[in-house]
Amino acid sequence: MLKDITIGQYFPGTSIVHKLDPRVKIIIVALFIASLFFVTNFVPYIFILAFIAGVISIAKLPVKFIIKGLKPLMFIILITFAINLFMTKGEVLVELGPLAITKEGLRQSVFMALRLVFLITGTSLLTLTTSPIALTDGIERLLSPFKRIGLPSHELAMMMTIALRFIPTLLEETDKIMKAQMARGADFESGNILSRAKNLVPLLVPLFINAFRRADELATAMEARCYRGGDGRTRLNELKFVTRDYAVLTGMTLFFAAIVSTRYIW
Amino acid sequence: MNEKNKNLMIDIQNVSYEYSSYIDESIQLAVKDLSLQIERGEFFVVLGHNGSGKSTLAKMINGLILPSRGEVLVNGMNTRDEDKIWDIRSTAGMVFQNPDNQIVATIVEEDVAFGPENLGIPPAEIRKRVDDALEVVEMTEYKNHAPHLLSGGQKQRVAIAGILAMEPDCIIFDEPTAMLDPSGRLEVMETIKKLNQEKNKTIILITHYMDEAVEADRVMVLNEGESVMLGTPKDIFRQVDKLKSLGLDVPQVTELVYELNKEGYNIKDDILSVEELVDTL
Numbered sequence: 001m002l003k004d005i006t007i008g009q010y011f012p013g014t015s016i017v018h019k020l021d022p023r024v025k026i027i028i029v030a031l032f033i034a035s036l037f038f039v040t041n042f043v044p045y046i047f048i049l050a051f052i053a054g055v056i057s058i059a060k061l062p063v064k065f066i067i068k069g070l071k072p073l074m075f076i077i078l079i080t081f082a083i084n085l086f087m088t089k090g091e092v093l094v095e096l097g098p099l100a101i102t103k104e105g106l107r108q109s110v111f112m113a114l115r116l117v118f119l120i121t122g123t124s125l126l127t128l129t130t131s132p133i134a135l136t137d138g139i140e141r142l143l144s145p146f147k148r149i150g151l152p153s154h155e156l157a158m159m160m161t162i163a164l165r166f167i168p169t170l171l172e173e174t175d176k177i178m179k180a181q182m183a184r185g186a187d188f189e190s191g192n193i194l195s196r197a198k199n200l201v202p203l204l205v206p207l208f209i210n211a212f213r214r215a216d217e218l219a220t221a222m223e224a225r226c227y228r229g230g231d232g233r234t235r236l237n238e239l240k241f242v243t244r245d246y247a248v249l250t251g252m253t254l255f256f257a258a259i260v261s262t263r264y265i266w
Numbered sequence: 267m268n269e270k271n272k273n274l275m276i277d278i279q280n281v282s283y284e285y286s287s288y289i290d291e292s293i294q295l296a297v298k299d300l301s302l303q304i305e306r307g308e309f310f311v312v313l314g315h316n317g318s319g320k321s322t323l324a325k326m327i328n329g330l331i332l333p334s335r336g337e338v339l340v341n342g343m344n345t346r347d348e349d350k351i352w353d354i355r356s357t358a359g360m361v362f363q364n365p366d367n368q369i370v371a372t373i374v375e376e377d378v379a380f381g382p383e384n385l386g387i388p389p390a391e392i393r394k395r396v397d398d399a400l401e402v403v404e405m406t407e408y409k410n411h412a413p414h415l416l417s418g419g420q421k422q423r424v425a426i427a428g429i430l431a432m433e434p435d436c437i438i439f440d441e442p443t444a445m446l447d448p449s450g451r452l453e454v455m456e457t458i459k460k461l462n463q464e465k466n467k468t469i470i471l472i473t474h475y476m477d478e479a480v481e482a483d484r485v486m487v488l489n490e491g492e493s494v495m496l497g498t499p500k501d502i503f504r505q506v507d508k509l510k511s512l513g514l515d516v517p518q519v520t521e522l523v524y525e526l527n528k529e530g531y532n533i534k535d536d537i538l539s540v541e542e543l544v545d546t547l
């Protein structure tokens with residue numbers, strides 16, 4: 001049952017979006033997020049929607065994948081929508097007892113809900129088209145200039161890789177321990193929050209002990225394979241900017257600059 | 267290195283390893299005054315039950331732990347020499363028991379590349395080594411898979427490829443099949459034999475499965491940190507009573523011959539394989 005959880009889902013493909021340097025994609029997503037907050041008008045949303053649709057079609061991502069990614073966050077989107085709908089003051093359209101829907105509220109709530117939807121889909125496009133390993137590689141390289149001020153960029157990336165590597169292993173183990181405890185009469189599903197949390201203790205203790213033992217063994221195995229930190233290390237797939245990466249990065253920077261500028265034009 | 271020792275891969279000289287007990291902090295010896303020479307290209311098996319000092323010995327050869335007394339030389343390099351430690355570890359690679367806990371990356375080929383990456387080898391050369399290593403362990407078609415979706419035997423073969431990509435002369439296997447199902451065990455044993463025969467790697471296999479020792483060049487039996495028996499598999503397994511007194515089993519065929527002889531038959535006592543037994547009978 002726990003195996004259904006997928007974090008940072010990757011949808012393998014061979015499109016240009018998949019092949020782009022992960023650093024370019026990370027930068028574009030950062031620009032995308034920043035520019036979304038500059039938008040004050042519905043018109044630029046058309047271009048953002050076109051951008052998202054464009055990426056989806058180029059990367060050949062199934063739309064239902066994207067919608068599935070929105071589902072867990074539907075609650076937050078709805079709450080944002082409702083708060084904006086009822087809490088914005090202005091010209092009253094409908095009155096429902098103590099609550100009133102205003103014209104400004106309606107506009108604002110739709111606007112904010114769309115912003116959230118764009119934020120989520122935009123960022124999920126990054127994880128959908130970039131393998132976790134490429135992503136951590138990209139982050140490591142982007143952060144490497146900060147090594148001089150003491151940021152352990154290699155160590156951070158290695159930790160992320162190992163965490164990603166062990167998520168499925170630990171989920172499987174949790175599942176196994178849960179079943180073993182259930183077979184001996186443990187109850188994980190009934191009772192109030194407090195008793196449920198208490199019932200999790202016999203699950204968490206062996207899980208943690210095992211995780212520490214795994215960590216110890218992994219460290220020994222890494223040492224046996226000559227791991228000694230990031231210095232002097234080479235990579236199987238070195239990241240390299242090619243013309244395509246420069247072109248996309250320039251194009252996208254201009255695009256988002258245009259989006260940002262709409263705030264000052266209208 | 268002098269001329270006489272040219273063929274010596276591992277030279278263990280009067281090695282002891284001490285540790286303090288968890289219970290009363292008394293000094294215990296995991297390995298007691300052990301000397302052992304393993305030649306280049308040899309298939310050497312270390313047998314012993316739990317707590318016999320097998321894993322301690324393996325970790326000392328790889329330089330993961332240093333002996334309390336005595337010296338360990340790998341291809342002439344002393345494991346006490348800190349400058350040589352990475353050379354030693356890439357000369358004598360080590361495969362561990364649990365395949366899950368030695369795979370680092372989220373993609374098979376990335377994991378195989380981990381060792382050579384640590385050694386600072388140029389990317390083009392890493393690519394070649396990764397492809398070759400996966401070919402040897404017959405995992406090429408899985409190179410873009412996620413390791414957690416593979417079977418135990420496949421994961422262990424990926425781990426072997428990861429060591430192979432560092433191009434070691436010698437590979438130490440610390441109970442590589444203990445956590446695998448019978449078919450996984452078979453896959454891994456086939457791979458180990460192939461490495462010894464086709465790639466001419468020196469193999470040190472630590473195990474408690476007697477059947478895996480049958481095809482070795484030499485077998486050592488460890489008990490309480492001491493080498494109690496050393497010789498060819500035929501020499502070792504004909505001493506059924508001694509092995510049993512050490513709490514070890516013998517291979518099934520040997521067991522059968524032993525029982526038959528006890529009943530009054532007169533069969534050669536150095537038979538190790540089913541074919542041999544069938545021929546003799």
